[in-house]
Amino acid sequence: MTETDRLRRWRLVLGGESADGTGVTLSGDDARMDGALDRLYGGGGGDRRSGRRSGGLGDSAPAVARWLGDIRAYFPATVVQVMQKDAIERLNLTRLLMEPEMLEAVEPDVHLVGTLLSLNRVMPDRARESARAVVAKVVQDLERRLAQRTRSAIGGALDRTARTLRPRRLADVDWNRTIRANLGNYLPAHATIVPERLIGYGRRQxxxxxxxxxxxxxxxxxxxxxxxxxxxxxxxxxxxxxxxxxxxxxxxxxxxxxxxxxxxxxxxxxxxxxxxxxxxxxxxxxxxxxxxxxxxxxxxxxxxxxxxxxxxxxxxxxxxxxxxxxxxxxxxxxxxxxxxxxxxxxxxxxxxxxxxxxxxxxxxxxxxxxxxxxxxxxxxxxxx
CATH class of the missing domain: 3.40.50.410 (von Willebrand factor, type A domain)
Incomplete structure (x- = not known):
C-alpha cells in the first residue's frame, strides 16, 4: 500500500473534519462512498458549536432509497446490514420503512424483519405486501441455512434415545453401553470382553x-x-x-x-x-x-x-x-x-x-x- 492509499483510507475513516490531518481530497467513487457515510455518521464527532450539520438522509423515501442503493454499491452485504440498522436507530427512519419503494431497495436481514414486525399494526396496506416479501426472503434464507442441521442433529438424538437388545447391524450397536453391560465377561488372558448381550440404538419410529x-x-x-x-x-x-x-x-x-x-x-x-x-x-x-x-x-x-x-x-x-x-x-x-x-x-x-x-x-x-x-x-x- 502506498502512502497516498494510506492517507486516502484515513481520510475516509476520519470523515474530512478540518483537523483530520490528511490533506486528502476525494473524487469519484471515493467521494460518493464518503458522501454515503457522511449522511449517516457525519457530524457525530465534531464540535457542535461550529454549526456543522449532522448526518441526515432527507425526509423522503426516494432519498433513502437512493442512499440504500449507494451503500449496496460500495460496501459488502455485512457492512450494509450494520449501516441500515444504524440508520434506523440514529436517523429515526422507522416511519420511512413503511414506504414500498424503500422496502424494495433495502437489504433484508433479521434486524430489519424485527423492525417491520414492530410496525406491523400501523403499516399501511400498500406497504404490507412489500414488507411480507422482505420477511419471506429472510425466512427462506434462514430455513435454508438452519433446517437441515436442525433435523439432522435432533433426529439423530431421538434415534439414540431408543434402545434395543437385538441390533440388526454393527452400525446400530451402542458400543459404550454394550461394554459397560458386559464388564463381567472380561477375559484377562485375552485382554478382551465377550459381549454376551448387545445393546443397540432403536430404529427410527x-x-x-x-x-x-x-x-x-x-x-x-x-x-x-x-x-x-x-x-x-x-x-x-x-x-x-x-x-x-x-x-x-x-x-x-x-x-x-x-x-x-x-x-x-x-x-x-x-x-x-x-x-x-x-x-x-x-x-x-x-x-x-x-x-x-x-x-x-x-x-x-x-x-x-x-x-x-x-x-x-x-x-x-x-x-x-x-x-x-x-x-x-x-x-x-x-x-x-x-x-x-x-x-x-x-x-x-x-x-x-x-x-x-x-x-x-x-x-x-x-x-x-x-x-x-x-x-x-x-x-x-x-x-x-
Missing part, C-alpha cells in the same frame, strides 16, 4: 417421542430472538417425532401453534413491544404439558419480569419437579452478550434450570443435548 413447547418473549428487546424462534419452531413442527407448540407473550399470551406450517404468517402474528408477564405465559404453557417426562420447554426471554416474580419461580419449580426439562435462553440471536435480569437468572440456576444465551447455529445441538438429557449447563460452558 414415527411415534411422537418428545413434546417441545417454545415460550417466546415478544417484548421489543427480543426482536431478533422472535424471528429465529419462529423459524426454528416451524422446522421442529415439521418433524413427526416431535409435537411442537409455540406461544408468544408480552403482558398477554398468544398461542401460534396452528401457524407453525407458515413461518411468515407466524411472524406477522407476533406483536413486538409492550411489557412482560413471564408468569402468565408459563401458566398457559404449563397447561399444554400432558407428558412431563417427555416434554422440553424452552423459555426465550431476558427475564425482566413485569408480573409476579415469586409465582414465576414457583411455577418453574413445579414444572421441573414434574419432570419437565426447562431451558431458559436469554437470547436466541447472534448479537453478542444480551442484557438480562441477573437476579432472576441466578434464581433459576438455583432451581437447576440453566439460563444462557444461544446463537442460532448452536441451537440444533442444544436441542439434541436436551433430547438426550445431557447436562445442559456443562454443554453450554463447553460449547458457548
Amino acid at each position: 414415527q411415534a411422537v417421542k418428545r413434546d417441545v413447547v417454545l415460550c417466546i418473549d415478544q417484548s421489543g428487546s427480543m426482536a431478533a430472538s422472535v424471528v429465529y424462534a419462529g423459524v426454528f419452531g416451524a422446522v421442529l413442527a415439521s418433524m413427526r417425532s416431535l409435537r411442537t407448540s409455540l406461544v408468544v407473550f408480552d403482558t398477554a399470551v398468544v398461542d401460534l401453534t396452528d401457524q407453525l406450517h407458515d413461518p411468515v404468517e407466524l411472524l406477522f402474528g407476533t406483536q413486538l413491544g409492550g411489557g412482560t408477564d413471564i408468569n402468565r405465559a408459563l401458566a398457559y404453557c404449563q397447561g399444554l404439558v400432558t407428558r412431563p417426562a417427555d416434554t422440553i420447554m424452552v423459555l426465550v426471554s431476558d427475564l425482566y419480569e413485569g408480573g409476579v416474580r415469586d409465582e414465576m419461580l414457583r411455577r418453574v419449580a413445579q414444572l421441573t419437579d414434574a419432570g419437565v426439562q426447562v431451558i431458559v435462553l436469554l437470547a436466541l440471536s447472534d448479537e453478542g452478550a444480551p442484557a438480562y435480569d441477573h437476579d432472576n437468572a441466578a434464581a433459576l440456576a438455583a432451581l437447576g434450570v440453566p439460563a444462557f444465551a444461544c446463537t442460532p447455529d448452536a441451537f440444533p445441538e442444544l436441542m439434541a443435548a436436551a433430547v438426550e438429557r445431557r447436562d445442559l449447563k456443562e454443554w453450554a460452558e463447553r460449547t458457548l
Whole structure:
C-alpha cells in the first residue's frame, strides 16, 4: 500500500473534519462512498458549536432509497446490514420503512424483519405486501441455512434415545453401553470382553417421542430472538417425532401453534413491544404439558419480569419437579452478550434450570443435548 492509499483510507475513516490531518481530497467513487457515510455518521464527532450539520438522509423515501442503493454499491452485504440498522436507530427512519419503494431497495436481514414486525399494526396496506416479501426472503434464507442441521442433529438424538437388545447391524450397536453391560465377561488372558448381550440404538419410529413447547418473549428487546424462534419452531413442527407448540407473550399470551406450517404468517402474528408477564405465559404453557417426562420447554426471554416474580419461580419449580426439562435462553440471536435480569437468572440456576444465551447455529445441538438429557449447563460452558 502506498502512502497516498494510506492517507486516502484515513481520510475516509476520519470523515474530512478540518483537523483530520490528511490533506486528502476525494473524487469519484471515493467521494460518493464518503458522501454515503457522511449522511449517516457525519457530524457525530465534531464540535457542535461550529454549526456543522449532522448526518441526515432527507425526509423522503426516494432519498433513502437512493442512499440504500449507494451503500449496496460500495460496501459488502455485512457492512450494509450494520449501516441500515444504524440508520434506523440514529436517523429515526422507522416511519420511512413503511414506504414500498424503500422496502424494495433495502437489504433484508433479521434486524430489519424485527423492525417491520414492530410496525406491523400501523403499516399501511400498500406497504404490507412489500414488507411480507422482505420477511419471506429472510425466512427462506434462514430455513435454508438452519433446517437441515436442525433435523439432522435432533433426529439423530431421538434415534439414540431408543434402545434395543437385538441390533440388526454393527452400525446400530451402542458400543459404550454394550461394554459397560458386559464388564463381567472380561477375559484377562485375552485382554478382551465377550459381549454376551448387545445393546443397540432403536430404529427410527414415527411415534411422537418428545413434546417441545417454545415460550417466546415478544417484548421489543427480543426482536431478533422472535424471528429465529419462529423459524426454528416451524422446522421442529415439521418433524413427526416431535409435537411442537409455540406461544408468544408480552403482558398477554398468544398461542401460534396452528401457524407453525407458515413461518411468515407466524411472524406477522407476533406483536413486538409492550411489557412482560413471564408468569402468565408459563401458566398457559404449563397447561399444554400432558407428558412431563417427555416434554422440553424452552423459555426465550431476558427475564425482566413485569408480573409476579415469586409465582414465576414457583411455577418453574413445579414444572421441573414434574419432570419437565426447562431451558431458559436469554437470547436466541447472534448479537453478542444480551442484557438480562441477573437476579432472576441466578434464581433459576438455583432451581437447576440453566439460563444462557444461544446463537442460532448452536441451537440444533442444544436441542439434541436436551433430547438426550445431557447436562445442559456443562454443554453450554463447553460449547458457548
